Amino acid sequence: MKEAILSAKSLCKSYAHNGGQNHILNHIDLEIYKGDFTVIMGASGSGKSTLLYTISGMDRATAGKVFFKDNEITKLKEDKLAKLRQGDFGFVFQQMHLVGNLSLFENIAVTGYLNKNLPSQEVIKRTNTLLEKMGLNDMSKRMPSQVSGGEQQRAAIARAVINKPCLLFADEPTGALNRKNTTEVLNLLTELNKEGQSILMVTHDMRAALRATRLLYLEDGRIIGELNLPTFQLSDEKSREAQVDAWLSSMEW
Numbered sequence: 591m592k593e594a595i596l597s598a599k600s601l602c603k604s605y606a607h608n609g610g611q612n613h614i615l616n617h618i619d620l621e622i623y624k625g626d627f628t629v630i631m632g633a634s635g636s637g638k639s640t641l642l643y644t645i646s647g648m649d650r651a652t653a654g655k656v657f658f659k660d661n662e663i664t665k666l667k668e669d670k671l672a673k674l675r676q677g678d679f680g681f682v683f684q685q686m687h688l689v690g691n692l693s694l695f696e697n698i699a700v701t702g703y704l705n706k707n708l709p710s711q712e713v714i715k716r717t718n719t720l721l722e723k724m725g726l727n728d729m730s731k732r733m734p735s736q737v738s739g740g741e742q743q744r745a746a747i748a749r750a751v752i753n754k755p756c757l758l759f760a761d762e763p764t765g766a767l768n769r770k771n772t773t774e775v776l777n778l779l780t781e782l783n784k785e786g787q788s789i790l791m792v793t794h795d796m797r798a799a800l801r802a803t804r805l806l807y808l809e810d811g812r813i814i815g816e817l818n819l820p821t822f823q824l825s826d827e828k829s830r831e832a833q834v835d836a837w838l839s840s841m842e843w
């Protein structure tokens with residue numbers, strides 16, 4: 591049986607709008623399971639990023655609850671939430687937000703150093719392992735401005751997983767990348783997932799959606815559809831694409 595690591599109960603998020611309320615998330619009940627590569631799709635403006643930020647504790651819900659491993663995180667104060675985000679969650683965004691005057695090595699290692707439980711030798715070891723895995727060995731001393739967007743995003747992914755988070759959140763991680771870099775980043779995320787990393791990603795990129803083992807569709811503030819898939823294999827890409835395409839059409843995407 592699948593193990594839920596994150597669950598939302600009647601999750602709501604509204605914004606004040608023209609004297610009224612704009613309801614973006616409307617009583618969402620959702621469980622995110624260990625080991626899954628969950629991808630949330632939906633039309634532009636449907637609330638995908640809002641859902642990711644609200645369920646991860648980056649933003650506050652208007653109503654409803656979020657539980658991380660049976661602990662309610664919606665009631666945590668900011669300092670406890672920050673600790674949780676730092677230790678148990680990893681984040682990757684469309685923009686990489688690397689520190690411009692630190693090398694790639696330092697950008698990755700600094701998140702490890704912030705983890706008080708990690709000895710510095712272990713931080714260095716993990717950073718080197720991740721640099722190798724991300725294919726960044728030769729450019730570890732370069733500054734972010736001296737590498738491509740895809741290389742920056744690979745460094746940002748390494749930074750996000752150095753503390754071995756229970757769940758990696760990704761908000762349109764390929765949104766700013768060209769085709770080649772998109773494929774490289776998606777391959778890395780797929781590889782991490784095959785090694786056991788649980789991922790929750792929002793995207794409106796069909797190529798990114800193909801990597802999901804569980805696809806969810808958001809519309810009118812609710813999850814209206816779900817498609818479960820086996821782990822992505824390059825050899826099955828064509829038939830998977832046809833399956834996902836048909837499902838998205840049925841969602842009127």
Ligand SMILES: Nc1ncnc2c1ncn2[C@@H]1O[C@H](COP(=O)(O)OP(=O)(O)OP(=O)(O)O)[C@@H](O)[C@H]1O
Nearest residue numbers: 605606614632633634635636637638639640641794
């Ligand atoms: N801080 C805010 N204040 C008011 N409205 C907001 C705020 N943040 C988001 N919204 C609105 O909430 C809705 C959902 O936004 P969100 O960014 O979550 O959508 P999305 O599905 O991720 O869109 P896209 O695919 O275009 O990135 C949009 O109508 C947006 O304008």
